[in-house]
Amino acid sequence: MHELQIATNIISIVEEEIRKAGKTEDIEFVYFIAGKMRAIIPESLQFSFDVMKRDKPYLEDAELKISEIPIKIRCKNCKAEHTLNEPVFRCETCSSPEIEIISGDELYIDSIEFSDT
Template structure:
């Protein structure tokens, strides 16, 4: 379960950022998680909650926003959502595709007091 290691990294970012701003409590952590990361949101939430016990993020809500895989055709510049690993342009049928979203794994926002 690689989600536990990811949760630890997220908690480190949250606690460091909160400390930099003199926060005493973390209320919300918003994450952008790309579909290609294959992170299981429920496992990530469980890991974060378990690791946050005893910290200022103990009662924080973890909001996970899934970012779909989006591609752009290098040949015709068409942008489209990639579903079921179909890396082919729906317009010109080219396989020359640039991935423009769906690999994200980042802390997007924090709400602190």
């Protein structure tokens, strides 16, 4: 259900960026990055975005493109890096629990694309 709040935030940030850029063209794509850690259900975010964009100037035809980023950890002990395929937050090489998450908790708008017409 947090997807609705996230969709609302995406739209207000994009509206702000449109104003800042002084653009009057329609937005064609919004490129969104979601780390696997953030438990975003893409279909649900897509649906919320499509509901929230209605009647918004420049956004009515915008399509949300979601890229998911896998969870990667680095061991603070042996420095090995691993991509997690299952939720076990321990170094696969030396079993140390002292790990840092180096990617997978992203939740940001990467870019927006205006239609050229």
